[in-house]
Amino acid sequence: MDVQLLGGAGEIGRSAIYIDETLLLDFGMDSGNPPAFPIGDVDPEAVVVSHGHLDHVGSIPTLLSGDARPSIHWTPPTYDLTMVLARDTLKLHGGSYDCPFTEAELSRVAQVSETHGYEESFEVAGYEITFFDAGHVPGSAHVLVNDGETRLLYTGDFHIEGQRLLAGTTARPDADVVLCESTYSDVTRPPREEIEREFAESLRTTIWEGGTVVVPAFGIGRTQEVLCLCEEYDLECYVDGMGTHVTELFLRERNREFLRDPDLLRRAKGNARFVDGRDGQRERIAEQNTVIVTTSGMLHGGPAMTYVPAIRSHPTNKIAMTGYQVEGTPGRDLLETGSAEIDGRMMPVSAQVEQYDFSAHADREGLYSFLEAYEDERVLINHGDRCEDFAAELRADGYDASAPELGERIEC
Numbered sequence: 001m002d003v004q005l006l007g008g009a010g011e012i013g014r015s016a017i018y019i020d021e022t023l024l025l026d027f028g029m030d031s032g033n034p035p036a037f038p039i040g041d042v043d044p045e046a047v048v049v050s051h052g053h054l055d056h057v058g059s060i061p062t063l064l065s066g067d068a069r070p071s072i073h074w075t076p077p078t079y080d081l082t083m084v085l086a087r088d089t090l091k092l093h094g095g096s097y098d099c100p101f102t103e104a105e106l107s108r109v110a111q112v113s114e115t116h117g118y119e120e121s122f123e124v125a126g127y128e129i130t131f132f133d134a135g136h137v138p139g140s141a142h143v144l145v146n147d148g149e150t151r152l153l154y155t156g157d158f159h160i161e162g163q164r165l166l167a168g169t170t171a172r173p174d175a176d177v178v179l180c181e182s183t184y185s186d187v188t189r190p191p192r193e194e195i196e197r198e199f200a201e202s203l204r205t206t207i208w209e210g211g212t213v214v215v216p217a218f219g220i221g222r223t224q225e226v227l228c229l230c231e232e233y234d235l236e237c238y239v240d241g242m243g244t245h246v247t248e249l250f251l252r253e254r255n256r257e258f259l260r261d262p263d264l265l266r267r268a269k270g271n272a273r274f275v276d277g278r279d280g281q282r283e284r285i286a287e288q289n290t291v292i293v294t295t296s297g298m299l300h301g302g303p304a305m306t307y308v309p310a311i312r313s314h315p316t317n318k319i320a321m322t323g324y325q326v327e328g329t330p331g332r333d334l335l336e337t338g339s340a341e342i343d344g345r346m347m348p349v350s351a352q353v354e355q356y357d358f359s360a361h362a363d364r365e366g367l368y369s370f371l372e373a374y375e376d377e378r379v380l381i382n383h384g385d386r387c388e389d390f391a392a393e394l395r396a397d398g399y400d401a402s403a404p405e406l407g408e409r410i411e412c
Contacts, residue, residue, distance in 0.1 A: 001150040001412040003179070003380075006038040009406040010387045012183060013055045014038050017154060017382075023125050024070070025143060025154050026050055029058030032326075035098050037062075039407055045125040049074040050156030051140035052081025053220065054089075061086055061101035064108040073124060075131060076115045077139025077255045081220055083109065084245060092301075117257075132171035134158040136360050137221040138250055138258040144173050150412050151175045153374075157183070157383070159359075160366035161192050164228035165221065165250075166260050168366075172373040177412045180371065182384030183361045185393075192358075199356045200233040202320065203291055206352075207235065210289055211316035214307045216331065218297035219243040221360055222322055224250060226293045227268040238285055240275035240303040241295030277303060286310035297323045299330035305343050317351035322358045371399070378412070380404055 002021070007014030013030030016038035024044040030036035037059050047063060047070050050056055060082055063070055074082070086106050093099035116122055118141065121130045128148075131141035136157040143154040153175035160168045189195070206213050217223045223243025230237040239247070247269055249255065256262040272293070275281060285292060286307050295302035311317040325331035334340035335355055339348045362370060371379060371394070379401040381391045387403035394401035404410050 001147050001152060003152065003404075003410045003412050005382060005404050005406060005408065006040050006042070007406070008382045009404050009408070010385070011406075012383055012385060014059070015056045015383060016059075017179065018042055018044070019127075019145065019152070020147075022046075023048065023127055023145065024063070025145070026056040026156075027059045027063060028053075028055040029100065030055060031058065037100055043068065044070045046070050047072045048124070048129055048143055048145075049078055049082070050143055050154065051134065051137055052078040052085065053137065053157070054085050056156070057082040057085060058089065059100055061105040061109055064105045064112065065101075069108070069112050071112050071114055071124065072109065073114050073116060073122070073129065075117065075139035075141060075258065077250065077258050078141070079113050079115055080249050080252070080255065081137075081139065081246070084242070084249065088242060130173065132173055133167075133169055134171075135160070135163075135166050135169035138165060138255060142169070142171055142173070144175065150177060152177045152179065152412060154179045155181050155370070157181050157360070158362055158370070160362045160369055162260070163192065163360060164225050164232075164260070164264065169370070172370075175374065175377060177378045177380065178371070178374045179380045179382060180367070181361070182367065182381050182387055182390045184359060184363045185367055185384055185386060185390040187363045188365055189357055189359070189363045195356055195358065196229055199320065200229055200235065202318070202354060203235055204233065206316070206318045207289055207291070209316050211314070211318055212286060212289060212311045213291045213318045213320055214304065214311055215291060215293045215320045215322060216297050216299055216304050217243065217293050217295065217322045219246050219295045222297060222358060223247065223293055223295070224265060224268070225358060226322060227272050228264055230291060230293070231264070231268040231271040235291055237272050237291040237293055238275050239272045239293045240277065240282070240307075242302070243293065243295060244274050275303070282306040283310060297331070298325055299334065299340055299342065308340070308349070309342055309347060312347055312349040312351050315350050315352065319349065319351055319353045321353070321355045324357075324359065325355075375399060380410065
């Protein structure tokens with residue numbers, strides 16, 4: 001089995017793994033400025049997708065240009081999320097350099113899509129493929145690829161610890177080679193219950209003191225996690241941005257089986273008030289003594305561009321960040337300097353700013369816990385900004401580990 005990383009090697013973003021120049025695993029994009037896409041030319045017979053985040057699916061429609069029609073295989077939630085993200089990309093960047101595909105290419109995705117559940121093996125392009133629950137976002141999968149001689153396990157993104165939406169992954173399928181993500185290979189977090197409790201108590205305190213809380217949150221997964229926490233801790237909240245549609249999507253009949261507790265999300269939806277943004281609605285909400293859960297998670301767009309300026313001047317108010325803030329984003333600047341560029345204006349923020357690590361990735365202990373099952377197998381490290389360092393640490397612990405370089409061919 002010939003494995004080539006066309007993205008995600010020593011980096012986070014544009015994940016793409018090409019197997020025998022026949023099968024493609026993921027085809028994402030890095031949404032930086034400028035955006036980055038997988039390298040090289042590909043012409044796969046089939047595409048298998050691990051989960052619906054932009055860095056894993058952002059370039060999928062480009063595979064359907066011209067006469068190319070490879071079949072695309074994923075879980076039902078991953079298909080739905082990919083379509084949401086692709087339409088959002090077209091809305092924001094259609095016709096520009098930042099958008100790698102057209103409306104026509106996107107419309108073809110449904111024609112070649114085939115959905116599969118967990119642990120339901122299927123044959124494609126001469127390989128046996130099996131999805132296993134990865135515990136990252138609804139529908140996320142470890143992908144086991146078997147060519148009859150070698151079993152390659154592509155972990156995709158995964159989490160060991162349970163979340164409100166999902167249980168942590170317990171899957172450890174037999175494999176000869178493991179291609180493992182390493183996003184948080186140098187981070188050890190407190191127990192998630194402790195983070196959730198501190199977050200909820202902080203929000204409650206601000207509400208008691210008469211303030212408004214803006215919670216910038218990624219629309220896929222994070223928004224729904226926060227809504228579930230608000231319901232569990234009896235906090236009223238509004239929800240705005242992409243997360244509103246994604247919440248509805250997760251509750252579709254065909255996607256509910258991919259949730260840990262569909263009834264919890266249904267109650268959380270009932271507890272939240274959904275915002276459509278018409279007629280000054282956001283400005284009025286920002287004046288209320290409430291919690292506002294909104295995109296974008298890094299403050300570089302979305303309804304947060306209205307809410308943050310509206311609440312920034314009063315120290316009773318709070319901005320509670322729930323995800324990693326990439327260097328160079330307004331969210332990162334706000335955490336480090338107390339100011340951020342919002343809609344082209346540099347704004348000092350007097351409101352309290354807090355950061356909570358609700359990551360849906362395994363931390364260092366989680367990665368080691370997962371890899372214990374493969375201590376006698378070959379391990380390839382990707383999807384991280386310190387892949388070679390982590391591979392070296394694994395080697396020091398007795399693993400046969402390496403970190404492929406971008407474009408390098410690995411014989412497995």
